[in-house]
């Protein structure tokens with residue numbers, strides 16, 4: 001993995017011993033309970049940058065930088081988690097842009113055009129507005145995080 005984002009992902013894997021399991025057609029995600037990133041092999045153009053994305057989640061989770069679902073109020077939790085998603089996606093975009101310098105035919109990743117136009121804020125806006133849905137279940141991010149919070153705060 002090349003570039004600053006690739007090096008950081010590698011450092012995360014080595015520092016936190018985050019494991020990788022492959023899926024096919026289920027999407028990619030990171031589970032902190034298992035310290036495991038699930039990487040969808042069908043995204044063959046973006047395998048390495050997907051590892052960069054999920055490693056970013058692993059890093060913030062291990063460093064305690066994600067909001068605590070129990071201690072946070074609902075809105076700050078959703079905002080904080082959308083910010084975490086935005087952070088991971090920006091790293092994936094930057095990583096992909098690095099590869100595209102050597103492989104101009106490599107397709108863009110999600111929100112790459114928005115990033116070119118509006119930078120990091122455009123990515124956060126796209127995620128927080130619910131315009132972008134999760135690749136694993138098709139649910140917009142704020143809705144998903146809201147549901148997760150509700151599950152943990154039921155009477």
Ligand SMILES: [Zn+2]
Pocket residue numbers: 053057085088089
């Ligand atoms: Zn993510």
